Amino acid sequence: MSSESEAAVAAGRGEVAVPRPVRAATLSLLGSELLTLFRRRRTWALLGALALIPILIGVAIRVAGDSPSGRGPAFLDQITNNGLFVGVTAMLVATPLFLPLTIGVVAGDTIAGEASHGTLRYLLIAPAGRIRLLVVKYLTAAAFCAAGALTVVVAGTVVGWALFPIGPVTLLSGTSVSVGEALLRFLAIAVYVTVSLLGMSAIGLFLSTLTTVPVGAMAATAILAVVSQILDALPQLEALHPWLFTHYWLGFGDLLRDPIVWSSFADNALLQAGYLVVFGSLAVGRFLTKDVLS
Template sequence: MPSDAPHRESGVALLRSELWVLFRRRRTWALLFALAAIPILIAVAIRLSSSPSRGRGPAFLDQVSQNGLFVGVTALIVAIPLFLPLTIGVVAGDTIAGEASHGTLRYLLIAPSGRVRLLVVKYIGAAAFCLAATLTVVVAGTVIGALLFPVGPVTLLSGTTIGVGEALVRFLAIAGYVTISLLGLSAIGLFISTITDVPVGAMAATISLAVAAQIVGALPQLEWLHPWLFSHYWLGFVDLLRDPVSWASFGDNALLQAGYIVVFGAFAYGRFLTKDILS
């Protein structure tokens, strides 16, 4: 309808502004550079070592020296438990609380955006960072792996060998899988960010929940709870390295993350709509 056009245009402008501000910040680039350093350190350490440690270290570490394409996947396995949640927690925890601490939240709400639209835009910004963070690890790993090691056909977990082109497509699919895996944590961070005006507190709480979820997921006594943890399928992307591809974990992970987005998005909506904006 024509009457919706101004609201739609203001929403697009707000989203464009949010993404512009997010990816102009030095903190954002510092986080991305820190993530890029993970595959670089792994590749350099293996290159300088006299011999690989068989059976030790993260999965695919033994294959890196034979095929540099495995650097990106190995780096993702290293980054998922702590480094990726840490960076996501920083960005998601800062979404609303950061604006409040800088005194710009009231200004944003004076503009024709509305609280709901602002929440949606902030979440899309956090989701965009999830994609950027994951791609940073994969792309940096692929580039440094190609520079330091031979690159050739990839042998999958099922024993099938695929070409470099198909392998790169699968690695992009893995980046998409990991991005989806982090969307639930981003929704939790958004909700926590509406509770407090102290961004550091929201960041710390989000990161702590990510660590706690993985600790609970490692306890066999709480096995009944594991399928409900947002971190349960984080390493399920290895199913994309089988032939044929096993899509079950991909679908289960997407459904689980969607549930967290809906639940904690509703919590954030309820909290933010009744929040007194003092700054």
């Protein structure tokens, strides 16, 4: 069936038809962007830095022993009894600062990096143009969010398995679950953190459309994450807290309860979706009027 026939059939059903060549071009561009991202030494350096966090935590606890009770990140004093807690502790350390820094680098470089290298105009030659490119760039940044979160969890699990005893995990509610179920919950934590970073990625995409200097967009994205967390820590601004994109970042502890409390996950996803809609729209509005061909 031809593209025109497909479009006619879809129109008769009340659907919006996407011509096959455009779909193929979009998937091809997405694949190319993902390959480019994960072939860069910078990307692997960022992921390596994230993997270093659980490694340092595991080695430090192995060498120095338990920390005094109540000091340090949550679950730190549980690591010597069960190495699976290395990944959770590392996620608590990485989420407020290190993950935002790496996401800021990738998201801030999406459009500004192409503009600075003079390759942006060539990417816009293909059909579907600017909106298609923005969607692909955002999906690439989102893929890095998932890769970063999984790196921390997987590296933490491997390090904990290698250095400490492994066994059933005692949850925050006091009940114990098997190693298999605990690993599934840790995977859910990686998904939670990935979702948490999607709003920040949208902000970085928008900032990247404002400049041809990638470092500026990278720094601004990371700084906004820090500022949001500072505002979230001020009780005088309590009314503002639920609207800050970092507000639910550490809410993944609810996934370590029995039964799992999904409300924080849902609230976080809804908040990040709101930021995606707002800053995605701003990015589209800016990029559609941006002169990149002169």
